[in-house]
Amino acid sequence: MLESEDMATEFTGTGDPARSMALLWRTPPGADSRPGPKTTLDVDRIVAAAVALADADGLSALSMRRVAAELGVAAMTLYTHVPGKGELLDLMLDAVLGELHPDERLLTAGPWRARLEALARANWDFFLRHPWALHVSTGRPPLGPGLMRKYELELRAVDGLGLPEVQMDLLVTLVNGFVRGTVGGVHEKAAAERVTGISEDQWWAATEPYVAQVFDAERFPTAARVGPVAGEELGAYDPRRSFEFGLARLLDGIGVLVDTGPAGLSAGGTPT
Amino acid sequence: MLESEDMATEFTGTGDPARSMALLWRTPPGADSRPGPKTTLDVDRIVAAAVALADADGLSALSMRRVAAELGVAAMTLYTHVPGKGELLDLMLDAVLGELHPDERLLTAGPWRARLEALARANWDFFLRHPWALHVSTGRPPLGPGLMRKYELELRAVDGLGLPEVQMDLLVTLVNGFVRGTVGGVHEKAAAERVTGISEDQWWAATEPYVAQVFDAERFPTAARVGPVAGEELGAYDPRRSFEFGLARLLDGIGVLVDTGPAGLSAGGTPT
């Protein structure tokens, strides 16, 4: 095989949340002037270099050594400013999250459907711009200024609809989850193409004969009927189209909730 | 920091689709009896060992050396049977996909809403059982028997609704994408806990004071109002609840499409 690009899902948290929070909020640790040589580096420069690298070459190209090299510095020097790669990823993520929703009014003014659509499209574009962000764990989110701002603005997109607070949170999570799921397709296609050097068309052209050889139309009648049509109309699998189609369905469904009111909640009650 | 578990998103395809397809469909390459020693290993045993390892310890623990060790064999021996790690992942994925939807009738009989719900729940459970599957690229899917069967059965779940073929495909993709996006939360929480050894509660207890210190309720009024409520009711963020809530919204939205008929399509038209 050619390569195996690993879009690492890495983790936040050093076990020392204090250090992480101090870094995220750029709270300098101590006094104004202290002994020791002047630093040639700072957290912002490291984060900026790392983001640029990940944007350009993907998360698999993001190594401490490469970031250091980009900054003209030895690898271990980074560890003076950042506890490890995990924390660096958190800092990167919070940094780029901060650039989301530059025009706040798109989320806070107008009818709810337009606001939620703006939310979804902004996140879609965001993940296209920073595909690596998809693969940074959200299990322990970096509670920095970027994420806080995003959460606030996105909550405003579902505010004033008469929904209980819990449902506001659930709605934001739902739309974000949908975007995450859908945008993955674009990213993985692009990454596959970059890594293998083989275009989507080339790959399919090479693979299709073997599919034809092995595919049993009697066992898979529905696939035999739908597959070709979908393949031709969507170009095998068109994530952009999936996004538009899915978003419309999703907003329709949310509309049912908003119109009926929270009392008409048809599910989402107690788990198990 | 402690560790950085990397749920590698790795890629299919050696550039030799023939070899991949032959492996996926277990098409033996040549004659019945050929020179050379008997093999102690076969593809099925390798795949089974690899799946067991990934299920138990996560994708980051899945190294060729570990799989080989599990089989009592030298690392390089695996390469006699499998071209590389990428192909092994494809084989693993197709293998576990084959166990989806054991009861076909859940997808093929009954009202459409129940069928789609069964589809979603089956995939939800599947990703809980094999969390690593989330992180194997779908950009170039392994076109093996497992995936084919899944595609066929899931298409049947949206068959007979009077929808055009393209929309059947889009609907299956939509529900699957939703599940993928939502289940990620569970997985990443569990993985974070396993890797760091710190429980969700411990982490939040350690982090919360620093949040309180830095959070500005005037800048983030909506978050200040919603966050605590959602936090208390959902336990910070409860993916199970998000799934139930989101699924209900999604099915409502699909219901609008199904009831209105494809003519009433409110979006999903031409891209750009």
Next chain:
DNA sequence: ACCATCTCCGTACGGCGTACGTTGTTGCCC
């Protein structure tokens, strides 16, 4: 009996994250 062919595997290369200890600079205090 030969030999082409195949399985298995030991070694090695270049990557990774990062622990550890050294070097040399700096500001504070006496």
Next chain:
DNA sequence: GGGCAACAACGTACGCCGTACGGAGATGGT
């Protein structure tokens, strides 16, 4: 101004990773 504690920068090394390569020994067909 001299000394020293604190600090940034960094060289080396360890244990991982995927896998290229070539050798050794077993096998079946001729």
